[in-house]
Each structure stands twice: as C-alpha cells, then as structure tokens.
Amino acid sequence: xxxxxxxxxxxxxxxxxxxxxxxxxxxxxxxxxxxxxxxxxxxxxxxxxxxxxxxxxxxxxxxxxxxxxxxxxxxxxxxxxxxxxxxxxxxxxxxxxxxxxxxxxxxxxxxxxxxxxxxxxxxxxxxxxxxxxxxxxxxxxxxxxxxxxxxxxxxxxxxxxxxxxxxxxxxxxxxxxxxxxxxxxxxxxxxxxxxxxxxxxxxxxxxxxxxxxxxxxxxxxxxxxxxxxxxxxxxxxxxxxxxxxxxxxxxxxxxxxxxxxxxxxxxxxxxxxxxxxxxxxxxxxxxxxxxxxxxxxxxxxxxxxxxxxxxxxxxxxxxxxxxxxxxxxxxxxxxxxxxxxxxxxxxxxxxxxxxxxxxxxxxxxxxxxxxxxxxxxxxxxxxxxxxxxxxxxxxxxxxxxxxxxxxxxxxxxxxxxx
Amino acid sequence: xxxxxxxxxxxxxxxxxxxxxxxxxxxxxxxxxxxxxxxxxxxxxxxxxxxxxxxxxxxxxxxxxxxxxxxxxxxxxxxxxxxxxxxxxxxxxxxxxxxxxxxxxxxxxxxxxxxxxxxxxxxxxxxxxxxxxxxxxxxxxxxxxxxxxxxxxxxxxxxxxxxxxxxxxxxxxxxxxxxxxxxxxxxxxxxxxxxxxxxxxxxxxxxxxxxxxxxxxxxxxxxxxxxxxxxxxxxxxxxxxxxxxxxxxxxxxxxxxxxxxxxxxxxxxxxxxxxxxxxxxxxxxxxxxxxxxxxxxxxxxxxxxxxxxxxxxxxxxxxxxxxxxxxxxxxxxxxxxxxxxxxxxxxxxxxxxxxxxxxxxxxxxxxxxxxxxxxxxxxxxxxxxxxxxxxxxxxxxxxxxxxxxxxxxxxxxxxxxx
Numbered sequence: 001x002x003x004x005x006x007x008x009x010x011x012x013x014x015x016x017x018x019x020x021x022x023x024x025x026x027x028x029x030x031x032x033x034x035x036x037x038x039x040x041x042x043x044x045x046x047x048x049x050x051x052x053x054x055x056x057x058x059x060x061x062x063x064x065x066x067x068x069x070x071x072x073x074x075x076x077x078x079x080x081x082x083x084x085x086x087x088x089x090x091x092x093x094x095x096x097x098x099x100x101x102x103x104x105x106x107x108x109x110x111x112x113x114x115x116x117x118x119x120x121x122x123x124x125x126x127x128x129x130x131x132x133x134x135x136x137x138x139x140x141x142x143x144x145x146x147x148x149x150x151x152x153x154x155x156x157x158x159x160x161x162x163x164x165x166x167x168x169x170x171x172x173x174x175x176x177x178x179x180x181x182x183x184x185x186x187x188x189x190x191x192x193x194x195x196x197x198x199x200x201x202x203x204x205x206x207x208x209x210x211x212x213x214x215x216x217x218x219x220x221x222x223x224x225x226x227x228x229x230x231x232x233x234x235x236x237x238x239x240x241x242x243x244x245x246x247x248x249x250x251x252x253x254x255x256x257x258x259x260x261x262x263x264x265x266x267x268x269x270x271x272x273x274x275x276x277x278x279x280x281x282x283x284x285x286x287x288x289x290x291x292x293x294x295x296x297x298x299x300x301x302x303x304x305x306x307x308x309x310x311x312x313x314x315x316x317x318x319x320x321x322x323x324x325x326x327x328x329x330x331x332x333x334x335x336x337x338x339x340x341x342x343x344x345x346x347x348x349x350x351x352x353x354x355x356x357x358x359x360x361x362x363x364x365x366x367x368x369x370x371x372x373x374x375x376x377x378x379x380x381x382x383x384x385x386x387x388x389x390x391x392x393x394x395x396x397x398x399x400x401x402x403x404x405x406x407x408x409x410x411x412x413x414x415x416x417x418x
Numbered sequence: 419x420x421x422x423x424x425x426x427x428x429x430x431x432x433x434x435x436x437x438x439x440x441x442x443x444x445x446x447x448x449x450x451x452x453x454x455x456x457x458x459x460x461x462x463x464x465x466x467x468x469x470x471x472x473x474x475x476x477x478x479x480x481x482x483x484x485x486x487x488x489x490x491x492x493x494x495x496x497x498x499x500x501x502x503x504x505x506x507x508x509x510x511x512x513x514x515x516x517x518x519x520x521x522x523x524x525x526x527x528x529x530x531x532x533x534x535x536x537x538x539x540x541x542x543x544x545x546x547x548x549x550x551x552x553x554x555x556x557x558x559x560x561x562x563x564x565x566x567x568x569x570x571x572x573x574x575x576x577x578x579x580x581x582x583x584x585x586x587x588x589x590x591x592x593x594x595x596x597x598x599x600x601x602x603x604x605x606x607x608x609x610x611x612x613x614x615x616x617x618x619x620x621x622x623x624x625x626x627x628x629x630x631x632x633x634x635x636x637x638x639x640x641x642x643x644x645x646x647x648x649x650x651x652x653x654x655x656x657x658x659x660x661x662x663x664x665x666x667x668x669x670x671x672x673x674x675x676x677x678x679x680x681x682x683x684x685x686x687x688x689x690x691x692x693x694x695x696x697x698x699x700x701x702x703x704x705x706x707x708x709x710x711x712x713x714x715x716x717x718x719x720x721x722x723x724x725x726x727x728x729x730x731x732x733x734x735x736x737x738x739x740x741x742x743x744x745x746x747x748x749x750x751x752x753x754x755x756x757x758x759x760x761x762x763x764x765x766x767x768x769x770x771x772x773x774x775x776x777x778x779x780x781x782x783x784x785x786x787x788x789x790x791x792x793x794x795x796x797x798x799x800x801x802x803x804x805x806x807x808x809x810x811x812x813x814x815x816x817x818x819x820x821x822x823x824x825x826x827x828x829x830x831x832x833x834x835x836x
Contacts, residue, residue: 019753022779023776023777096776102798104796104797104798108787108791110797110798113775115779117809117810118809200808200809200810201809201810221639221808221810239832242831242832245832245834246832246834248834249834249835250834253834253835335437357531357827358441358514359440359441361440361533361534361825362825363825363826364825364826364827364828365825365826365827365828366827366828366829366830367828367829367830368829368830368831368832368833369526369828369829369830369831369832369833369834370830370833370834370835372834372835373526373828373830373833373835374826378522378835379522379528379826379828380520380522380528390618390639391535391536391618391619391823392535392618392619392639392810392811392823393810393811394823395823395824395825396824396825396826397826405809405810405812405813406813406814407779407780407781407782407783407813407814408781408782408783408792408797408814408815409775409782409783409784410782410783410784410785410787410791410797411784411785411786411787412784412785412786412787412788412791413660413786414657414660414663414664414786414787415786415787415788415791416663416664416666416667416668416671416787416788416790417667417671417788417790417791417796
C-alpha cells in the first residue's frame with residue numbers, strides 16, 4: 001500500500017467512526033475520557049519506555065536542549081495529560097445544544113443545533129502531550145481525530161495512541177475514532193491534506209514554518225495563527241500604577257508565548273512620567289527596550305527601534321515602545337502592524353475604552369487587563385484546541401464549541417410551500 | 419496597470435473602506451440601503467439602457483432563451499431589487515451584538531461580540547440583480563464587497579454599481595466599500611482569488627462549474643455548495659395524505675432549484691399503499707418516476723433506477739424512488755448519497771422523528787415539512803447570501819449573521835496573570 005492509499009484508508013475509517021462518535025451520549029464520552037486518563041496513568045512506565053527511545057534518538061541527533069525538554073515525558077507530565085482529560089470531562093458537551101428556536105408564520109418551528117464537524121486532523125511538532133490533549137477535545141465534541149505528531153516523537157505518540165485506542169475498543173467504540181499516523185514520511189502529511197472529502201478541518205500546532213506548509217498545501221480548511229504581535233496602549237487617562245503592573249505582566253510573566261506583549265504604545269501626555277517608570281521596572285526584569293525617536297528624547301539610552309521592530313514577534317525579553325500623539329495614532333499603529341491576536345488598552349476614560357473596543361477588531365480586545373489572559377482556559381472556554389487569527393469559523397482562542405457546527409432543524413405538521 | 423495590479427489596488431481600497439463600514443451605525447447603514455433603493459428606482463431607465471446593450475450582445479451571440487431571460491432587467495425586476503434592499507433594512511443588524519458575557523474567578527468579564535468579516539468577494543453568473551442583493555447584505559453587515567458578475571452582464575452590473583457607489587459618496591461613506599469588477603477578462607477572478615491578505619471570504623453563486631473553478635483556485639476561504647440531492651423519507655408511521663402533499667410540493671412546486679426533492683425513500687410497510695398513490699399524483703404533474711427493483715414489483719411500469727439515479731440532482735420533473743426495509747436502511751441510503759443539503763422525514767412516530775433529527779447531519783433536517791422551505795428567507799434568516807454544505811463557518815442557508823464573526827471582549831480592572 002502506498003502512503004497515499006494508507007492515508008486514504010485511514011481517513012475513510014475515521015469518517016465512518018465519526019458517525020458513531022457523533023451520536024455517542026455525553027455520559028459515554030465522559031466515561032471514555034475518564035478511562036483514557038486512568039489508562040495513561042496505569043501505563044505510565046510503558047509510555048516512558050517508548051519516550052526513552054525518542055529521547056535517545058534525539059540525543060544521538062544532537063537535538064537542542066529546549067527541544068529535548070519539550071519531548072521528555074516524566075511521570076508528572078503523564079499525570080498532567082491524565083488531568084487534562086479529566087478537565088475536559090468537566091466541560092459542558094456542546095453537541096446537541098440548540099441555540100435559539102423560532103416559529104415561522106406558517107407554523108414551522110426552526111432551530112439551530114450543534115453537531116460535530118466530523119473528522120479533525122491535528123498536525124503538530126515535538127510535544128507528545130498534544131496527542132492526549134487534542135484527542136480529548138476532539139472526542140468529547142463528538143469528532144474523530146487523526147493525529148500526526150513530529151517524527152522525533154514517533155515512539156511516544158504511538159504508545160499513547162495505542163493505549164487510548166484500546167480504551168475505545170473496550171468501550172465498544174470504533175478505534176478508528178482516534179488514529180495516530182506513525183509513518184515518519186512527510187509525504188503522509190501532504191497526502192492527508194488532499195483528503196477534503198473525508199477530513200473536515202486541519203489544525204496545525206507548531207512554529208510558523210509548519211503552519212505555512214500546512215496552509216499552503218491543504219485542500220481542507222485550516223485553522224491557523226502565524227504569530228501574536230500583541231499591543232498594549234497606555235492612554236492619557238490610564239492609572240499609571242495599573243499600567244505598570246499590566247505591562248510588566250504582559251511582557252515578562254512568560255515572554256515566549258503568543259499572548260505576551262511585543263509593542264507598548266504610550267500617549268504623549270503621560271509619556272514623560274510613564275516611560276521612565278516603565279523602563280526602570282522592565283530593565284529590572286532584564287527586558288531590552290527599543291524606542292521610537294520621541295521615546296528616545298525622554299529616555300536617551302533606549303535602542304533605536306527600526307521599522308522591523310513594529311511587526312516583530314520577539315518571544316523574548318525585548319519590547320518595542322512608541323509614543324503616540326493620541327488615540328487615533330495608536331489605532332492606526334495597531335491597524336498597520338497587528339497580527340489580529342490580542343490588543344489591550346489601559347485607561348480610565350469610559351468613552352476611549354468603548355472606542356477601543358469598537359474600533360479594534362483583533363480576535364481578543366481587552367480593557368485594563370494583561371494580554372496574558374488571552375487563552376482559552378483563562379477566558380473560560382476550558383481547554384484550548386488552538387487559536388485562530390483568521391475570521392472564518394472561529395476568531396481567537398478555540399474551545400470545544402469551535403469543534404462543532406450548527407445544522408438547522410425544522411418541526412412541521414405537514415406544511416408545504418405556496 | 420496589469421490586471422493583477424488592478425485587482426490588488428481594488429482589494430486594498432476595499433480593505434480600507436471596510437474599516438469605515440465596520441464602525442458605521444445601523445442607522446447609517448439602513449439610510450444607505452434606503453437611498454440605494456430609491457436611486458435604483460429613479461434611474462431605472464438608465465439601468466435598462468445599459469441592460470439593453472448586454473441583451474443585444476447576448477442575442478448576437480445566440481444566447482439560450484432561458485439565459486436571456488435571467489439577464490433581462492424589466493422595470494418590475496428593478497423595483498424588485500429596490501424592494502430587496504428595503505427588506506434588508508428591516509432585518510436586525512448583527513454587528514456589535516454580544517452573545518454571552520461571563521465573569522471569571524479573577525473578576526475579568528469576558529464576552530463575544532459580532533464584528534464584520536471585512537471584505538467579501540461575490541463571484542456570480544448572469545443575473546444582474548445579484549449585484550444589488552449581495553451588496554445590500556454585505557454592506558448591512560458592515561463589510562466591504564467586491565462584485566464580479568458574468569461578462570455577459572457587464573454593462574448592467576457597471577450601471578448598477580455606479581449608481582450604488584454614488585449613494586455611498588453622497589453619504590460621505592467610502593465608495594470603495596462597493597466595487598464592481600468590470601473587466602471581462604477571466605484572469606481578474608484568478609487574481610482576486612489569490613488576495614487572501616485583503617479579502618476575507620469568497621462566495622461563488624452559479625453553476626457547479628463556476629463553484630469548482632473558484633474553489634480549486636482560491637487561497638481565500640470559499641463558502642460553497644455544489645448540489646442539492648434532497649431526500650424525503652416516508653416512514654411506516656407517516657400520515658400518508660400528509661406525505662403525498664409534502665412529496666408533491668417538494669418535487670413539483672419548483673423543480674429547478676437545489677431544495678427540490680430528488681429521491682423519495684418509502685418504508686416497505688407502507689409501500690404497497692403509498693407508492694401507487696404517489697405515482698398517480700406525480701404522473702398527473704408530469705413527473706417521470708424511476709424506481710428500485712422492489713418498487714417495480716409494486717408499480718411495474720416505473721423506469722428502472724440505476725446507481726447514477728441515487729446521486730443525481732435532476733433539477734427537473736424526474737424522481738428516483740426506493741423502498742427501504744426500515745429506518746436504518748433509509749439512514750444508510752442518505753448517508754451514502756446525501757449532498758448534506760436538506761433531508762425530510764414524514765412520520766408520526768415520536769421516537770423515529772427524534773432519531774432522524776439526531777442521526778442525519780445534513781445542513782437542514784426536517785420533520786413533516788416540505789424540503790422547499792430550506793432557504794434563508796423561509797427559515798426566517800431574512801434574505802440569503804448563499805448556502806453552505808461544508809461545515810466550516812456556516813452550514814446551511816446563510817443570512818446576515820453569517821457575514822460576521824465574533825471577537826472576544828474583556829473588561830478588567832487591572833488584573834494580571836499569576
């Protein structure tokens with residue numbers, strides 16, 4: 001069987017299995033996830049053995065320490081995977097929910113009901129815990145899932161996948177509802193991305209290179225975000241102590257993630273006070289600051305910011321700072337450089353806060369809070385399957401509901417159309 | 419300027435304009451549409467002059483009579499376009515609506531608010547009334563729109579587009595919010611479909627050939643449906659008089675549209691009664707019937723149905739009929755041949771009706787009503803911009819709300835993340 005035939009067979013089996021998952025009750029799905037969590041814990045040693053094979057290959061290939069860390073499964077991390085599955089159990093099941101039902105003049109009742117998307121493909125890189133996390137969310141939302149992790153984690157992913165599949169089998173559910181692609185050939189991904197008749201959605205999780213590859217080669221809709229260039233705008237009417245706290249948290253609490261702040265915009269009227277204040281605390285936290293010309297007239301030892309700095313996603317302790325004349329200039333800056341991820345205003349001016357909320361159309365728009373809250377868990381969606389910075393289907397952090405769609409249901413009593 | 423450069427300039431202008439439309443109030447947008455309706459009526463003679471140019475070219479090219487009919491703009495049809503715009507005025511504006519707002523344990527309030535998609539591209543064929551209809555829906559939902567009709571309607575579309583643009587200008591709104599592509603070169607479409615940085619959604623309206631072309635060549639998300647193979651299943655517990663009425667309406671009231679019935683499934687227990695009954699009334703309406711083997715043992719002069727009949731979208735007075743042993747066989751038939759458009763069950767059995775609603779995941783699923791109700795207007799969405807039979811973003815008939823997405827809004831009072 002060629003890789004293409006293998007992927008087609010796998011996708012057809014997934015579609016079949018998805019029909020069973022679509023009608024499984026919430027109780028059945030919750031029992032499934034609880035048993036999966038227990039199975040991962042029981043077979044923790046077995047998973048670590050498989051993981052050790054990946055790790056020794058990684059060491060042989062002189063993989064970078066940070067990559068090896070992400071690849072490593074400790075007993076704690078396996079327990080964390082189990083805990084993640086149990087957390088998904090506690091989330092409400094979106095499938096079957098009816099959002100609105102209305103009566104038409106002719107007496108038919110019309111409603112919209114949530115149903116699973118069908119088959120979800122997850123393409124990811126080294127972290128093997130994604131295997132369990134993504135599977136839990138896809139199965140709870142009534143979908144089948146095809147998981148394709150990085151070749152460097154192949155033994156770990158295969159071990160986790162086999163354990164989870166066995167739980168499906170023992171519950172009388174189709175094991176093809178969860179399939180791990182274990183061929184390391186990259187062609188497997190290319191082939192999967194062509195199967196738009198059988199796979200309903202692709203979610204790539206990893207670096208920009210992976211996401212661009214998937215996006216450029218897929219006939220299947222792809223949920224993606226390339227980067228997070230998050231702005232915080234400190235308005236003239238900001239509480240500057242609050243602004244300091246929010247900016248510091250947004251930049252340094254975890255700089256390597258997409259919801260960390262990359263650019264700070266400061267209203268001219270408060271720049272002389274706030275800029276020296278924030279430079280001091282940022283530098284105490286090891287942040288390198290790059291400023292516009294006007295900022296450098298206030299704090300003269302800032303590194304000059306170049307045009308590239310305004311669209312940079314540093315993902316490290318670097319911050320670009322720009323002084324703006326007014327709200328409108330802040331808005332224009334965000335419009336020009338935003339990645340549509342998350343933007344924050346700090347202000348006590350009611351009118352300006354409302355204007356920011358209305359005029360800034362990034363996927364998450366906040367008043368007086370740290371951009372670090374921009375993830376599914378913090379926003380209250382429960383676990384997050386991904387984040388979308390394109391507007392179709394979902395915009396922003398995605399939870400269980402975003403793995404479903406809505407069909408129309410109609411109750412009549414014999415109506416026909418005139 | 420090459421066609422590519424021309425389309426890029428047009429798309430960039432549309433994106434700029436979309437930012438103005440996104441913050442226009444409902445009152446402004448409604449006033450805009452009312453003035454557009456009035457302008458179309460006032461300049462009806464001018465539009466018909468332009469239309470006459472298209473019509474004489476069509477006659478010279480020996481265009482088929484049905485095509486010429488679709489291309490023709492009479493005073494009544496122009497009044498119909500104006501009425502369509504006024505109907506959109508009466509629909510609620512989805513932009514700004516907040517669907518749910520919740521409080522997190524740390525005190526931040528999180529909500530999801532509807533915002534426009536941005537720039538919508540409509541690619542359509544001969545009917546010039548689409549120009550006004552689609553523009554009305556896109557503008558009311560706060561989007562900018564790029565309209566690319568068929569080259570055979572180019573003079574008509576240009577005239578309508580110019581009139582509508584002038585109304586934008588007189589209201590101080592950016593005319594680039596509504597642009598008609600008037601080059602007849604097909605390359606214009608190919609170029610537009612590459613501009614995924616500037617255009618947010620493409621909606622093709624026309625035959626399967628157009629839709630496949632757009633879908634296969636677009637880097638921008640495409641909302642599409644290829645065909646409607648709608649099933650009606652007459653269950654053992656059906657009221658057979660009601661079933662007759664619903665089936666007849668679904669097949670003959672307007673056979674040339676996607677929500678007409680193409681396949682009738684009859685439960686074996688009622689076939690001996692119902693099949694002869696429905697064959698009689700269908701034949702009285704000029705319907706040609708094609709039956710499975712079992713059906714032909716009951717009504718022996720049915721044309722034998724072949725495998726192709728089960729997936730045919732006839733769009734004319736032909737009906738495929740199959741006798742099924744039970745609900746499960748009906749479900750399997752629909753699963754195998756459905757286009758995910760609309761399926762109907764006629765039954766008085768509560769349990770079976772619920773099972774049908776649960777297990778059939780087409781975009782519209784009905785109990786005891788004609789499939790002809792499956793359009794945006796009949797279902798209560800108001801005017802329809804299109805229909806989607808793929809599950810991402812929207813599934814089924816699409817109204818104003820489907821031209822928007824949701825962003826997260828967050829209200830804090832200084833919260834930071836631990």
